[in-house]
Amino acid sequence: MCGILGYISNSKKITEETFALSMQTMKHRGPDANGIFVNQNASLHLGHLRLSILDLSVSSNQPFYSQCGRYIIIYNGELYNFKEIKEDCKIQTKTTGDTEIIIESFAQHNNSCFSWLNGMFAFAIYDIQENKITLCRDRFGIKPLYYYYDGDRFAFSSELKALKKIEGFDLALNKMVFSEFLHLGYIPFPNTAYKNIYKFPVGAYLEIDLNKEKIDVPEFKYYWKLNEQISRHTYTDETEVKTELKRLLEDSVSKQLISDVPIGTFLSGGIDSSLITAIAAKLKNNKIKTFSIGYEKNQYNKFNEAHFAETVAKQIGTEHYSLTLKEEDILPILSNIISTYDEPYADSSAYPTMLVSKLAREQVTVTLSGDGADELFMGYGMYNWSQRLNNPIIKTLSPVFYPLTKAGSNKIKRAGLLLKYPENNAHLKTHIFSQEQYFFSEKELEEILVEPVINLNSLNESIQTNRQLTNREKQSFWDISNYLVDDLLVKVDRASMLYSLESRVPFLDNNLVDYALNIDDSLKHKHGINKYILKEVLYTYLPKNLFERPKWGFAVPISKWLKTNLYFLIEKYLSKECIEKYNIIHFKAADDIVKRFIKGEEYLYVRIWVMLLLHWWLEENT
Amino acid sequence: MLNTSTNKSPLVSVIIPCYNGELFVKKSILSVLQQTHKEIEIIVVNDGSKDNTYDEINSINSPLITLINKPNTGVSDSRNIGLKYAKGQYLLFLDADDILEFDFLEKRLEILENNKSLDYCTGEIVWIDEKDQLIAMPKKQFGIYENTILNVVAFNSLFSTCPSAYLFRASTVKKKSIQFNTKISSPADRFFLLEFGYGTTSGFVKNGGKLFYRINTQSMSHLFSKKLIFDQENYFYEVLKNKLLRPQEKAILVKKMSYLLFASFLKLKMYRYSLLYLFKYLKSFFW
Numbered sequence: 001m002c003g004i005l006g007y008i009s010n011s012k013k014i015t016e017e018t019f020a021l022s023m024q025t026m027k028h029r030g031p032d033a034n035g036i037f038v039n040q041n042a043s044l045h046l047g048h049l050r051l052s053i054l055d056l057s058v059s060s061n062q063p064f065y066s067q068c069g070r071y072i073i074i075y076n077g078e079l080y081n082f083k084e085i086k087e088d089c090k091i092q093t094k095t096t097g098d099t100e101i102i103i104e105s106f107a108q109h110n111n112s113c114f115s116w117l118n119g120m121f122a123f124a125i126y127d128i129q130e131n132k133i134t135l136c137r138d139r140f141g142i143k144p145l146y147y148y149y150d151g152d153r154f155a156f157s158s159e160l161k162a163l164k165k166i167e168g169f170d171l172a173l174n175k176m177v178f179s180e181f182l183h184l185g186y187i188p189f190p191n192t193a194y195k196n197i198y199k200f201p202v203g204a205y206l207e208i209d210l211n212k213e214k215i216d217v218p219e220f221k222y223y224w225k226l227n228e229q230i231s232r233h234t235y236t237d238e239t240e241v242k243t244e245l246k247r248l249l250e251d252s253v254s255k256q257l258i259s260d261v262p263i264g265t266f267l268s269g270g271i272d273s274s275l276i277t278a279i280a281a282k283l284k285n286n287k288i289k290t291f292s293i294g295y296e297k298n299q300y301n302k303f304n305e306a307h308f309a310e311t312v313a314k315q316i317g318t319e320h321y322s323l324t325l326k327e328e329d330i331l332p333i334l335s336n337i338i339s340t341y342d343e344p345y346a347d348s349s350a351y352p353t354m355l356v357s358k359l360a361r362e363q364v365t366v367t368l369s370g371d372g373a374d375e376l377f378m379g380y381g382m383y384n385w386s387q388r389l390n391n392p393i394i395k396t397l398s399p400v401f402y403p404l405t406k407a408g409s410n411k412i413k414r415a416g417l418l419l420k421y422p423e424n425n426a427h428l429k430t431h432i433f434s435q436e437q438y439f440f441s442e443k444e445l446e447e448i449l450v451e452p453v454i455n456l457n458s459l460n461e462s463i464q465t466n467r468q469l470t471n472r473e474k475q476s477f478w479d480i481s482n483y484l485v486d487d488l489l490v491k492v493d494r495a496s497m498l499y500s501l502e503s504r505v506p507f508l509d510n511n512l513v514d515y516a517l518n519i520d521d522s523l524k525h526k527h528g529i530n531k532y533i534l535k536e537v538l539y540t541y542l543p544k545n546l547f548e549r550p551k552w553g554f555a556v557p558i559s560k561w562l563k564t565n566l567y568f569l570i571e572k573y574l575s576k577e578c579i580e581k582y583n584i585i586h587f588k589a590a591d592d593i594v595k596r597f598i599k600g601e602e603y604l605y606v607r608i609w610v611m612l613l614l615h616w617w618l619e620e621n622t
Numbered sequence: 623m624l625n626t627s628t629n630k631s632p633l634v635s636v637i638i639p640c641y642n643g644e645l646f647v648k649k650s651i652l653s654v655l656q657q658t659h660k661e662i663e664i665i666v667v668n669d670g671s672k673d674n675t676y677d678e679i680n681s682i683n684s685p686l687i688t689l690i691n692k693p694n695t696g697v698s699d700s701r702n703i704g705l706k707y708a709k710g711q712y713l714l715f716l717d718a719d720d721i722l723e724f725d726f727l728e729k730r731l732e733i734l735e736n737n738k739s740l741d742y743c744t745g746e747i748v749w750i751d752e753k754d755q756l757i758a759m760p761k762k763q764f765g766i767y768e769n770t771i772l773n774v775v776a777f778n779s780l781f782s783t784c785p786s787a788y789l790f791r792a793s794t795v796k797k798k799s800i801q802f803n804t805k806i807s808s809p810a811d812r813f814f815l816l817e818f819g820y821g822t823t824s825g826f827v828k829n830g831g832k833l834f835y836r837i838n839t840q841s842m843s844h845l846f847s848k849k850l851i852f853d854q855e856n857y858f859y860e861v862l863k864n865k866l867l868r869p870q871e872k873a874i875l876v877k878k879m880s881y882l883l884f885a886s887f888l889k890l891k892m893y894r895y896s897l898l899y900l901f902k903y904l905k906s907f908f909w
Contacts (some may be wrong), residue, residue: 021771080857081693088670088693109692112703228805232859233852601896 002062002076003029003497005162006124006366008133009153010043010213022165023047027310029076029158029497037063037126038218039259043210044126046131048074051500054260055097055573064099066107069546070129073211076158077121077143080255091600097113097510114205114223118255118510122158122200136205139224140372140508141485144493145200147218149380153213154208156200157492160342163197170196173622175559176286178344178584179454182440182610183430185346186487193343193617202485212551226481226517227463230525234467234520238533241519245512246537252509253279253368261365264289266503267320269308270549271379271531271538272370274316276506278541280368281316290318291360291367293352295325300508308549315542327557330355331565337613344617346439346610347374347487348556349595353495361499371488372500372507375479376516378524382436385418386475389428394419414603417441429478449587472520477517532604557607563598570594574614582618585611629662632729632735635710638666639700643718644835650681650718653834659727662686665704666718670694698802698810701785702752705801713792715785715811721750721834722786725907729831730789737825743767744787745827750834756839759803765833767826771867774815775875783809785811787833793821808850809857816866846847851886858883877906905906 003026007019016038023034030049037046048062057243063072079085079098086093087374091104098119106125111134120142126137135156138146147156148163150170157163157436164171174195177187189199200206203224208215235241257263257280265277267290281288290313294306306322313320330351339348360367374380398419404418418435420443427442434441448451463477489505497502505511518532526532564571572578574594577588590611597604627720637653640647648664652666664686668835670693679689688707692700701715710711712734716722730743733823734822744765764780766786773781800817802810858879861867880903 085693090676090691108690109703112692112699112706116695231852232855301769 001053003158004074004076004122004124005045005047005155005157006074006135007045007153007155007166008043008208008210008215009111010041010210011152012216012436013042014045014167016045018167019045022162023049023392026159028500031500033058033061035061035063035217037074037153038127039128039131039210046074046126048076049136049421051365051502052261052540053078053502055267056260057095060097064103066103068107068372069316070127071103071107072125072126072206073099073106075099075102075123077119077123077151077464078502079121080252080509081116081121082591083117085113088504089123105175107206109219111205118206118507120505124156129210131210133210134205135170135200135208136223136413137200137202139203139510139513140489141199141202142478142493142505142508146197147200148197149218150196151214154218159583160192160194160197164194169298172196175584176453176455179445180456180459181344181346181432181457181614182445182448182585183442183454184487185437185439185606185610186490187343187345188482188486189602192421192619197467199486202449217587222555226477227465229464229514229517230463230467230477232466234518234524235515236520238523238536239352241533242536243517245533248509248515248539249275249506250279250283250513252506254283255278256368256504257284257368259366262289262363263366263368264291264317264360264364264526265368266290266360266370267292267309267313267318268370268587269306269310269312270370271356271535272373272507273302274312274542275373275534275538276368276370277312277318278538280317281318282323282541287317289317289360289363290316290320291322291356291363292320293323293325293359295327295355312542312546314615315546321359321363322599323355325352325471326354327565329366329560330556335505336498338617340498340587343492344489344614345490346606346613347491348558348609350491350495351556353491354366354498357384357499357503358500361501364501366502367496367503368506369492370507372480372484372504372513373534375476375484376507376585377519378395378476379531380436380476380479381530382432383472383525383530385436386428386471389418389432390471395425410601413601414438415453427460429460429475430456432475433479433483438603440441440607442606448585448588448593450583464521473521522553558609559602561604562608569612569616573612573619574608578619580613582615582616629892632712632731633661633663633710634659634714634731634789635708636662636664636714636716637696637701637704637708638664638670638674638716638718639704640666640679640718641669641672641694641697642675643698644671644678646719647675648678648682649754650716650721651679651687653721653724653726654716655686656683656724657722657727657832658725659731662727663688663708663710665690667692667700667704669697669700669875675903695783696804696807698804698807701802701810702804705795708792711792713795713857714788715790717784717786717836718870719836719838721754721836723830723832726831726833727789729827729829730825731826732787733827734791734864738822740791741822742790743825743827744786744789745838746783747782747787747833749837752836752838759763764826767824768822770815771820771871772817772823772874773851774812775867775871775878777878782835783811783815784833785814785837786835788815789819794818798803800810803860805860806853810851812865813857813860815851816861817864819866820868846856848884848890851883851890854879854886855883859908873902873906877903880906882905 005023006468030051033050033054035048082098082101093100120138122137122143122145126133146160173193177191181187201220204220204222266274267277292306292309397470402419492503523533576587665688668691715900733743747763803813880899884899
């Protein structure tokens with residue numbers, strides 16, 4: 001698992017030293033080796049930082065040439081079906097790694113091969129003969145890819161920080177996206193915090209002709225689209241689905257266990273990670289290593305989540321490592337959320353993910369995680385909200401209900417905010433997401449923003465599908481294409497790579513996803529049970545009573561901290577001076593929210609967290 | 623060194639998609655190599671076969687064969703990939719179990735070369751079994767050579783839409799940038815002919831130049847399954863979505879397909895869908 005960087009320009013060339021310097025910003029992604037390729041007239045620089053996972057020999061170092069000598073690749077990722085592709089395409093190889101399979105498939109089949117790749121990847125292939133480069137990214141953006149474009153220059157990289165380091169780049173801020181950040185807690189595709197830097201689309205590729213003086217405006221082509229995978233008919237037979245799902249899961253986990261270095265799993269003790277761990281343990285003859293963290297029990301914390309993980313680990317029989325945190329343990333890595341994520345990013349579960357990655361890296365180089373299951377199999381309560389809020393009766397009566405909720409308890413107040421539909425019903429998907437996550441609603445934003453411009457139309461666009469989707473499906477497919485891509489997978493990649501740990505996501509296997517998208521809604525949510533069918537599969541490995549408890553995430557007690565240890569952040573970044581310096585939100589509105597929070601409206605903590613992170617990030621980056 | 627007599631003779635690209643075709647693919651390729659028309663290139667697309675297909679093809683020693691190996695992505699995608707490699711002025715999409723009569727290409731080319739306004743040419747189809755023995759046919763069968771669109775949508779049993787029977791002029795395929803629809807597999811040939819569309823004309827070989835079309839018990843178009851019915855349903859919607867038909871033919875398609883889907887879903891005991899198509903079928907009478 002690695003880091004890649006590329007720089008293209010005919011008119012504004014850079015030196016190899018400058019290029020190498022910006023590569024160093026991503027050293028954590030690939031500490032084992034690095035390499036740079038510069039083409040004949042120096043209009044192209046390609047750089048690669050390597051973390052060796054498959055084929056540890058130097059012969060697999062990159063940039064890597066095709067056997068014909070015409071193509072050269074830099075590649076960050078892991079391909080799980082490379083042995084099948086090698087067999088099907090009859091590729092004779094010199095190495096035992098997956099890089100060679102990608103470049104040889106490309107040499108044989110050009111762009112047609114992208115849809116065959118099952119794995120996580122971002123790569124660039126340079127065609128020396130045609131002087132043309134092709135970039136490609138996996139279906140869900142498990143591996144990151146950002147690009148800079150200004151007409152004269154095009155550069156791409158695994159992390160934003162490398163692009164920020166390249167001399168002469170125009171790093172003007174894109175202030176328009178901060179409103180979206182306050183609404184969602186991350187900056188959604190295609191934008192970043194910078195005007196000229198963008199997120200590379202998922203399931204897509206891009207060809208750039210280096211023969212032209214100016215670089216064409218990027219025109220992406222898609223080799224896979226989620227909506228096209230949604231079939232006219234769903235799988236409805238419970239027994240049949242359970243059997244097939246189990247087969248696909250075992251197939252995916254077994255493929256993802258391939259590695260030339262030690263491998264383990266993140267185990268929170270919840271449904272998804274327990275399932276992955278149980279399957280991995282079954283497939284691997286030697287004991288599997290598992291990792292979890294939890295907080296000390298105290299007056300605020302009724303449970304130590306690590307306890308659940310330990311029980312499950314014991315039942316499966318893993319070699320379990322767990323770390324019990326004191327709240328202060330987070331303090332030293334507090335600013336990582338600013339430095340590691342490169343742009344405003346508010347998902348506080350990044351902290352425990354970083355810590356568990358650090359713990360795992362002491363034992364293994366690769367871990368499996370349960371990400372993607374909640375979106376694919378409907379694990380969130382918000383899917384039920386999407387069903388409710390689309391109900392015409394609730395829609396009609398909501399103006400009557402909403403004012404009543406204002407007088408209620410915090411829980412009711414929060415539910416009331418969900419009922420406060422955006423004026424334009426078309427924005428219901430982002431509305432539900434933002435309110436489930438406790439972020440600012442569109443209406444609130446109109447009040448707090450100095451320039452209340454917020455464009456949510458494209459984010460809420462309906463997808464064209466062969467079958468009529470249920471409201472729950474609409475919301476969960478939105479999550480897969482947005483929340484998963486721009487928030488969850490970013491969290492896992494950056495947190496694990498910070499410690500040079502590769503994290504794999506078996507739930508996002510191509511075949512498994514294609515199948516899961518077409519499992520009938522009624523099997524994902526049955527008898528009021530979320531993720532019903534996945535749980536049924538889990539119970540074929542582990543006893544049901546281990547999981548009879550409420551869903552429990554890697555929660556960070558931000559709310560409590562903002563009143564205690566972290567109050568200084570509020571004083572610093574939500575001060576009148578700081579807020580007025582950037583003039584994005586009205587100080588009075590922010591101050592009012594802080595006061596209400598201190599008085600006891602607990603649920604406002606996320607709104608405060610997101611505001612202060614934005615200003616903290618601005619202070620560090622401008 | 624140069625053989626001037628064949629210089630003028632047009633190149634034919636024969637594209638053969640093949641998935642687990644070890645039993646017949648060699649015979650199929652040999653029937654191309656043994657054509658009286660010699661200007662050919664054979665592009666075999668091995669669609670991720672898990673049997674001996676690869677070795678069978680490799681056992682034929684001919685410089686005219688280009689073998690493309692790829693993972694299994696279906697017949698339409700394989701044909702499209704083969705199409706990318708094709709350099710000929712004429713195209714034949716031959717199924718890996720069918721066999722060409724020795725003068726198949728010669729007869730068709732005679733007609734197409736003499737009349738450049740024709741877009742494709744077809745001829746007679748004869749059924750054979752797994753042992754290459756002729757099967758008695760209820761009546762003669764041909765490739766569609768007139769009223770193409772109408773005969774495709776109406777399932778006229780006199781005609782077969784099997785692509786093996788048709789030699790296409792490459793420039794027409796290119797001009798219309800036609801590809802096989804990868805969302806469909808079994809009825810992809812019908813879709814292809816519909817895409818070829820209105821205003822194209824066909825030649826017809828009256829004597830000789832037959833296609834030996836293999837009817838085998840395992841052939842996918844003879845199994846009744848959910849997958850196959852969904853495939854037909856996809857064909858139906860793809861035709862409508864891509865607006866390939868004029869109102870008159872569209873009405874026939876809706877009527878025919880609704881009935882077929884009604885009966886098929888009934889057989890699959892998927893009553894909701896069966897009713898849906900029954901309703902569509904009945905509605906089509908009042909159109």
